[in-house]
Amino acid sequence: MTEFLYIVYEVILPILIIVVLGYIVQLKYNLDLSTLSRLTIFYILPGFIFMTLYRTAIDLGQFLSIFGILIIYAGVSFLIAQVIGHFMGLSRDRQTLFTNSNIFYNAGNYGVPVNDLVFRSDPFAMMTQVMIIIFQNIFVFTYGIVSLSAKDTSKLKAMLGYFKMPIFYAVLLGLLASIFNVNLPSPIESSFEYIRQSMVAIVLFILGAQIAQIKFTRLSKSAFVATLTRLIVGPVMMFPIILIFGLDGIVAQVLLIAAALPSAVNSVIIAQQYTDDSSYAAEIVMMTTLLSPITVSATIFIANIYFG
Template structure:
């Protein structure tokens, strides 16, 4: 029962953000400003601070790195083969959405708030370790795999585009900066640490409001139709992907709270930016939007279920 109550505050804030946008209190520009502030200011400070506190712990997790990569590759392969030969046969634009989205979790907007509510600062610390270890490969596999699926080839331009996205990603840059500062023993003055702590404290509320304002939640009569269209990718994202992650972590001796946090983040719905990336890369953007909405709605059930299965609640 606590798992249900764990997710309900998140659902209420997401719904509030969606209602405020629908009623005109938030314009599209306001939602964009919330998302931009979160992406470029709040979350980079949170990630820098937590990875700095983690110090060299991130670099002492080779087994986590291996397990995460195995999970990503296995999920990508399952999504690609299943979509191409069965679920989306003949529609490579939709196959590409499966490849892009089926392990691209909503870690930042939804995962961090869930972990913080369930496990507090200790959970956020472990979540930041996972993000720091996995961020580069998460981007390379999902964007690179999606690009190959939709175009059918790997080119120098594709690789250059992926590299450019990585080098300008504030999440990745802040993680690298935090680890680097810790390794070099660069002192962070109390004033700056408190500033980052205060700004980071806004992450949960801003992330959930921005998520609600960004989501195009379907009308009730369309929900069943969308679920029927996206069922294959729902199963991959919400069930198979976290199961593969759990198995890979177990195989490489990762256990305890780090394993719980990692699997919990893997079980999150599809990242909101999946449909933005899909549209920009010539994939089926409408299908990607439906998939984001469907997995987010089903997260009301899957998030408490995974929290219970992992012993977080």
């Protein structure tokens, strides 16, 4: 119990403080969230991903195996969400939103700070987290778009748009720099390091601001079930997958903790663009985010016991 409270105090509370600050500032000053999102997507996240990959010795085999695990986990999550949604008699659109809220989790704005605090800026732990972010970004801009109703041209344009994003090139250049042991000039490396260090504070603030903009007027039973599925069933499903692949140590801990993260705000953004029921997605994101301090703390505690 003492260790659990320590996790809440040292890991979750610092995160919540910055999120709440972002929430309060957004309510008071109504910041331009579009600009803040662009700041993350086109500046902070690419610089952070590049530096993390650049500074980590990457084992290509392990890189591919983790991606394989994430694909299997996404597939199992999809099937379970489909079964649960079917038994609840959800409409076609709600079934899709219910499923998306479970397979898209907040690996960036929420997962990175948790990883940084839990593993005390361990580069290998953060590299694993970056791989999860990469997978989630690719997944959101492919299946996430296709799964919702939209014109085919809009889907294709949205998916191709991923390859225009700096994140794609940050991943590519970071991998090449790591594999070929490229040494950046000191001024460039220092500049990117400043960007990397700003990641946690800025993305948590933006997460709080994004949550402040989420509006919903009801609390449906199925949204509550989706919340339990994401926060509790998620890590329960990941646990045997980790054991089957024989993983241990930091990689196993990072994957298990990531499986307990709340639903991604991106699921609301996509729903707003492609459906008429975005408030349902907002309910799930809000509830998973509010309840996640309890479940994420418990998952960190369990991960440390079994894989620490």
